[in-house]
Amino acid sequence: MERRELDHETAKALDLVLGYLNFSSGAPDASFLANLNRLFRAAADHHAPETPRYSWVGQQLSGRLAELKQSSSAFADAIQAETVLRLLFQEFPPAYREFHRDLLFHQDNETLFNAFAMGRAAEVILAQGGPWDEASRRLPLVIGALNDYLGYRPVPTLESRKIEPHAHEWVRPVPLYIRDSGVAVGRYESVVRAAIDLLQTTDADLLRMSYFDPDLLDELAFDPRAYDFDHPVNRRPNYHFGQWDPHQIDNQGRYRRFVVQQVTLDALMTRYEATGGLPKDQLLFEAAAVLAGTILMAAGVSGRGPETHDSTVTLATLLPQIAHYRDEFYERLI
Known part of the structure; x- marks a missing residue:
């Protein structure tokens, strides 16, 4: 051309x-x-x-x-x-x-x-x-x-020496949304844009409970690595929902990049792209609502920064709270 x-x-x-x-x-x-x-x-x-x-x-x-x-x-x-x-x-x-x-x-x-x-x-x-x-x-x-992203990767300690992850484990998450630049063109664009819009209009009390502030979201990306459901790392509850990137922290100790799993996006796109009797705008709203809710659930586990959860907090105490605001989020959307 x-x-x-x-x-x-x-x-x-x-x-x-x-x-x-x-x-x-x-x-x-x-x-x-x-x-x-x-x-x-x-x-x-x-x-x-x-x-x-x-x-x-x-x-x-x-x-x-x-x-x-x-x-x-x-x-x-x-x-x-x-x-x-x-x-x-x-x-x-x-x-x-x-x-x-x-x-x-x-x-x-x-x-x-x-x-x-x-x-x-x-x-x-x-x-x-x-x-x-x-x-x-x-x-x-x-x-x-x-290559600046590792995600949740426990590493062993041998004789008081921390073992470093292999260089090839680090990867660059693929950006889907960047503040002031918009949503990346591509297959996920419409669903991501609608999900961002939902998060930006979510009630403040739900955002506080989930430790998610849309104004602090500098980047939303997905992890391009294949998701191994049998890997011990991926058996951590809620890990397949995504997480705040623990290595992207501002000078006030707040996370700024959120990374979702591609398997989640693909599952949503499969339903959104399927030919059927439901209106396309309804399918888009449903996919965006699930993605937004998934992000809020994952943010509740990560917290707003590394100091959000102290050693007394366990998944057993977190999950009931996450389930509560998840249900409340969807009820208010309906």
Whole structure:
């Protein structure tokens, strides 16, 4: 597709994304992520079905950059943007898949590399900095920095020494929602957006009981690792509902990133996407309500921060309270 066929907003998004890639040092920027998401939305209508959306987006950005180098003095020196585009859209996806070949072999590119996932990867690549002619050699460092999530993983202590998890256990949750950037384009988009809306309008008393504050939700993501129902870790009550990320804490000791299990999302989407007699808006509301309720239940186990539950609190004392506000949440929705 020719770039002249793009609508005004999409064409503008190309320039804004390129500006970030050429001049930023990797600081998180909500508008950059929103514009990248806009390009992924355009890709849904124009990319070849057998190729992932990120491939089309990368081609459009590279083509537009070549034009700007000829027409704009600001892009006369575009070595940073050129290098980041090559690393991000050509080298990073296969390198990330190779690093996690045992962990993420079941994921398709469309799901794993959505707009926000690629945006977060761009931030890490930019943060590594120049010299840009040596950037490819730092790709392992990019992947290592990007892999920032472990989840609930008890580790043994031997002779008073804590055993560290293996580097390949760490992974980057796939972002579904980012504050001020919106909801990522993709299969889960409509259900996630509706669930976020429900959480933002949930009564304050229920939010307090569940230790969930929508204003503190910087990111909602899903764990891309396969869910093993027989693994001892996954037998922990409520773990399959998701959790606040214990490694993403602000300077006031509050969790800021919530991670849900993909198996939950897929179960909801199976019903929502099924062809049947129920109206689509009813199925969407039901799926969003279940996702929102699931998040509230999981947040009750995690607490608002690591100091929420002391050593006297057990699952036996938590579960009745969680069941109470769960039932109250659904009753108020009906």
